[in-house]
Amino acid sequence: MDRVDRPQDIKYWYGGIDTAYRYTVGIAGERFFRELRDTGKILASRCHRCNEAYVPPRLYCVKCFSELKDYEEVPDDGWYIHTYSTARNQEGQRLQEPLIWVVAKHRHVVGGLVHRLTRASPVDVTIGMRIRPLPKEKERRIGSILDLEGFVPSQ
Amino acid sequence: MKSRVAVVGAGMTLFRRRLLETGKELSFEAAKMALESGGATIGDVDSVVMGTAPDAFDGIHMKGEYLSDGAGGWRKPYTRAYVGGGTGVFAAVAGWWHVASGFSDLCLAVTEEKMSSCQPHPQYAFLTIFDHTLERPLRPNLLWIFALEMNRYMHTYSIPKEHIAMVSVKNKGNALHHPCSQLGAKITVDDVLNSEVIAWPVQLLDVSPTSDGAAAILLASEEKARELTDSPVWLDGVGWAIDSAYWTNRELAYPVYAEKAGRMAYRMAGITDPSKEIDVAEVYDPFSYKELHHMEGLQLCPRGKAPGLTADGVTQKDGDLPVNPSGGLLGVGNPIAAAGMMKVCEIFWQLRGEAGKRQVPDSPEVGLAHAWGDLMQFSSVVIMRR
Numbered sequence: 001m002d003r004v005d006r007p008q009d010i011k012y013w014y015g016g017i018d019t020a021y022r023y024t025v026g027i028a029g030e031r032f033f034r035e036l037r038d039t040g041k042i043l044a045s046r047c048h049r050c051n052e053a054y055v056p057p058r059l060y061c062v063k064c065f066s067e068l069k070d071y072e073e074v075p076d077d078g079w080y081i082h083t084y085s086t087a088r089n090q091e092g093q094r095l096q097e098p099l100i101w102v103v104a105k106h107r108h109v110v111g112g113l114v115h116r117l118t119r120a121s122p123v124d125v126t127i128g129m130r131i132r133p134l135p136k137e138k139e140r141r142i143g144s145i146l147d148l149e150g151f152v153p154s155q
Numbered sequence: 156m157k158s159r160v161a162v163v164g165a166g167m168t169l170f171r172r173r174l175l176e177t178g179k180e181l182s183f184e185a186a187k188m189a190l191e192s193g194g195a196t197i198g199d200v201d202s203v204v205m206g207t208a209p210d211a212f213d214g215i216h217m218k219g220e221y222l223s224d225g226a227g228g229w230r231k232p233y234t235r236a237y238v239g240g241g242t243g244v245f246a247a248v249a250g251w252w253h254v255a256s257g258f259s260d261l262c263l264a265v266t267e268e269k270m271s272s273c274q275p276h277p278q279y280a281f282l283t284i285f286d287h288t289l290e291r292p293l294r295p296n297l298l299w300i301f302a303l304e305m306n307r308y309m310h311t312y313s314i315p316k317e318h319i320a321m322v323s324v325k326n327k328g329n330a331l332h333h334p335c336s337q338l339g340a341k342i343t344v345d346d347v348l349n350s351e352v353i354a355w356p357v358q359l360l361d362v363s364p365t366s367d368g369a370a371a372i373l374l375a376s377e378e379k380a381r382e383l384t385d386s387p388v389w390l391d392g393v394g395w396a397i398d399s400a401y402w403t404n405r406e407l408a409y410p411v412y413a414e415k416a417g418r419m420a421y422r423m424a425g426i427t428d429p430s431k432e433i434d435v436a437e438v439y440d441p442f443s444y445k446e447l448h449h450m451e452g453l454q455l456c457p458r459g460k461a462p463g464l465t466a467d468g469v470t471q472k473d474g475d476l477p478v479n480p481s482g483g484l485l486g487v488g489n490p491i492a493a494a495g496m497m498k499v500c501e502i503f504w505q506l507r508g509e510a511g512k513r514q515v516p517d518s519p520e521v522g523l524a525h526a527w528g529d530l531m532q533f534s535s536v537v538i539m540r541r
Contacts, residue, residue: 013287013288013292015287015291015292017211017283018279018282019211019214019273019274019279019280019283020273020274020275020279021214021272021273021274022271022272022274023177023214023272024173024174024175024176024177024269024271024272025177026175026176026177026179026180027175027176027177027180028180029177030175058179059176059179059180059183060180060183060187060224060225062224062229063229064196064197064198065183065186065187065190065196065197065227067183067187
């Protein structure tokens with residue numbers, strides 16, 4: 001095999017895979033995003049057999065495979081940082097203030113949300129820090145995960 | 156020494172152009188139905204196979220992994236089976252491996268496709284299956300390649316288009332009795348012949364729709380099957396084969412890959428004359444001519460003779476060789492991987508006498524389910540027996 005270091009020495013054909021997508025949010029997702037948009041609250045679905053609540057809500061319990069039909073509001077109190085990172089943006093560019101990504105978990109539910117931590121200095125972030133969700137103002141909410149600005153420190 | 160394998164449960168969702176459910180939710184609904192029909196729970200399942208076709212349909216890479224918990228795969232041995240349009244039946248074959256090898260007593264095989272995510276039409280995902288330097292620069296459309304094959308088939312055996320149109324009439328009519336069907340309809344040969352020409356000789360009513368949907372079966376070892384049910388359906392033969400990916404290097408008028416896959420499955424099931432021993436067949440029919448083309452490859456009739464048999468009514472639900480009593484992909488719909496598994500489900504229901512108004516007469520004992528795909532040169536086959 002020859003080493004290729006001059007692109008003009010070989011022929012290329014440029015191609016692409018041009019597809020766009022419109023994703024349905026699903027049965028449980030419809031409940032989750034409507035609630036988030038309309039009230040700013042986060043919903044869980046509960047499995048009574050396993051006595052566990054899922055966030056984001058699911059149609060089924062992954063353990064016992066029951067269909068989950070009961071939804072409940074997740075209290076703002078009880079969220080904490082399971083882990084975090086401070087990062088450049090998606091294109092790898094350095095930012096003035098790094099993005100803070102967190103795995104946000106809640107004491108009373110299974111799962112949680114991956115989101116941004118805002119209104120916090122990177123140097124103050126710790127694993128286990130208590131946080132709460134911050135919805136956007138109602139008029140800016142459209143039924144998307146971006147209806148949350150992110151999480152913020154509880155205090 | 157391999158174990159005998161049975162199908163003990165089956166389930167499927169509605170097939171529709173666009174469903175609210177996510178792919179995971181569709182998988183769950185079909186899997187749950189298969190478990191309940193088999194009298195088992197997810198806790199009884201030793202392993203899970205997920206059959207789902209190109210990631211580009213659902214629009215999520217590694218979608219096998221993404222769908223896993225909906226299919227019941229959470230913290231279980233879980234494998235994705237993927238051979239394009241052949242995936243649905245191949246997922247049953249992969250489930251068979253799990254049980255026949257002695258690895259699992261109970262294996263759940265789930266298939267799913269969520270084609271509506273791809274905008275403006277899943278055709279855009281199909282465009283990327285072609286060779287990137289030889290073919291894609293010419294901007295081919297998937298329908299063209301079927302049109303080229305269909306024309307060669309018609310030319311080789313002097314087949315009148317009217318006989319091919321009868322497949323659409325039959326299958327869409329059968330699908331009127333399928334509770335999950337998307338395009339069941341009472342149509343005539345003239346309707347087909349007068350429908351819009353998309354790429355001659357393919358016309359609109361020769362083509363199956365794009366769909367969302369899921370289907371699943373539960374496979375069991377002989378001991379487990381007898382514990383769960385008095386009416387297991389045995390998976391006595393499996394086969395699969397692939398031909399060249401070059402259009403120019405395979406026989407377009409005759410599907411050699413289907414013959415290879417069929418003969419492998421027949422040999423395993425002890426079938427020597429499929430045209431006489433198969434009581435009911437679900438043959439892959441994304442296009443009307445493909446049902447005929449595949450019947451010939453599968454040795455259900457001599458080359459070039461399937462159109463005539465169709466015209467004579469042999470493949471009708473009450474004919475000597477009922478083909479696609481479900482309504483097939485032309486009538487029930489074509490969520491790629493789930494469409495093939497729908498055919499396995501149909502044979503399961505037919506052999507158990509549970510097909511309702513679609514039931515073929517005379518208590519069929521042996522059935523065949525077939526799917527076709529990859530780059531249009533792959534086949535997967537199962538032979539089922541009650």
